[in-house]
Amino acid sequence: RKEVEQDPGPFNVPEGATVxxxxxxxxxxxxxFFWYRQDCRKEPKLLMSVYSSGNxxxxxxxxxxxxxxxxxxxxxxxxxxxxxxxxxxxxxPGGYNKLIFGAGTRLAVHP
Amino acid sequence: ETGVTQTPRHLVMGMTNKKSLKCEQxxxxxxxxxxxxxxxxxxxxxxxYSLEERVENNSVPSRFxxxxxxxxxxxxxxxxxxxxxxxxxxxxxxxxxxxxxxxFGPGTRLTVT
Numbered sequence: 001r002k003e004v005e006q007d008p009g010p011f012n013v014p015e016g017a018t019v020x021x022x023x024x025x026x027x028x029x030x031x032x033f034f035w036y037r038q039d040c041r042k043e044p045k046l047l048m049s050v051y052s053s054g055n056x057x058x059x060x061x062x063x064x065x066x067x068x069x070x071x072x073x074x075x076x077x078x079x080x081x082x083x084x085x086x087x088x089x090x091x092x093p094g095g096y097n098k099l100i101f102g103a104g105t106r107l108a109v110h111p
Numbered sequence: 112e113t114g115v116t117q118t119p120r121h122l123v124m125g126m127t128n129k130k131s132l133k134c135e136q137x138x139x140x141x142x143x144x145x146x147x148x149x150x151x152x153x154x155x156x157x158x159x160y161s162l163e164e165r166v167e168n169n170s171v172p173s174r175f176x177x178x179x180x181x182x183x184x185x186x187x188x189x190x191x192x193x194x195x196x197x198x199x200x201x202x203x204x205x206x207x208x209x210x211x212x213x214x215f216g217p218g219t220r221l222t223v224t
Contacts, residue, residue, distance in 0.1 A: 032210035042200055043215040044154070096143055096159055096166045098208050103153040111151075 003027065006088050012108045017078045021105045023071040023088030026102035032091040033064055035073050037084045037106065044087055047073075078109045113137055115216035119130075123222045126192060132209040132219045134202030140214075142207035143185040145177060148197040160185060161207040192213050192223045 006023045015018050025033075031049035050053065050062040052073055061074040071088055085104040092098040122215045124130050136143065145157040158165035160179040174196075176188040185202055199220050204215040 032212075034212055041199075041220075043218050046212050046214065049212060091210055093209070096161050097169065097205055097207065097211055097213070098156060098159060099213055101154040 002102075003092075003100045004088055004090050006086075006105045007104040008103060008105060010108050012110060013078055015080060015109055015111055017077055018031075018074065018076045019039040019078060019107060020075075021073045021086055021107075023073075023102055024045075024069070025090040026090075027090070027099075028066075029070060029093040029094060030092060031070050032099075033062075034089040035060075035062055035071075036087040036089055036098070036101075038087055039084045044101075045088050047086070050091045075107075078107075080109050080111065083107055083109045114203060114213055115204055117219055118202075118215035119219055119220075120209055120217060122218050123224060124189070124192065126194070128192075129188070129190040131189065132187040132200055132202075132221075133215055135203035136183055136186075136202075136214075136216075137183075138204055138214060140204040140206055141182045142205050143179060143182075143201040144205075144213060145175075145185065145187050146201040146203065146215075147198045148201060158188075166206070189221075192221075193224050196224045197221055 017092045033045040035043040036048045038044040054063045059076045063072045088102040117192045144162045146154045157171045158177045178186040199218045202216040205211045205213040
């Protein structure tokens with residue numbers, strides 16, 4: 001079982017759509033969770049941290065379910081500029097600040 | 112300069128060459144990382160430096176040699192690479208404690224011929 005699993009997609013959605021990405025992680029002792037965004041041939045950029053109570057940043061909402069070891073990202077009112085690969089990231093509790101990256105879910109928003 | 116910078120941005124080298132990648136962070140962090148990202152693969156952690164001490168070496172071949180002279184600078188020395196080492200090499204930094212987000216530089220796109 002992979003440490004962090006994501007649906008690779010691609011998700012092809014029209015502008016204005018709502019899209020949700022899911023992620024599962026294998027180590028129940030993980031304590032920190034993030035979503036990163038990576039544009040083609042660019043570096044990953046932090047999109048948002050994920051907190052136990054869930055958190056929202058504009059059109060983006062992240063949720064965490066520790067019991068199911070499941071993280072989600074919801075994007076509302078998709079924009080063309082949201083097209084990217086979204087990486088689910090979880091900390092490795094066994095090491096120094098080591099983050100485990102999922103392979104990413106690709107999103108393509110079309111007019 | 113702000114954030115994390117990397118030089119060079121692109122590098123083409125032969126298998127017998129020696130080159131170095133440089134990373135500098137301007138965020139006041141005290142942990143730095145090297146990652147490798149090959150085409151259509153997830154990020155692979157190579158090395159972790161925390162408070163200038165190497166704390167993780169993720170079974171990386173000895174042809175890759177990291178150096179961290181201070182908390183702001185990180186180098187990756189390359190020698191006798193193989194074509195399969197062609198990839199995007201990313202540097203990141205964070206606070207040196209578990210659970211902190213990492214910030215990435217723009218990467219060096221390396222091609223080994």
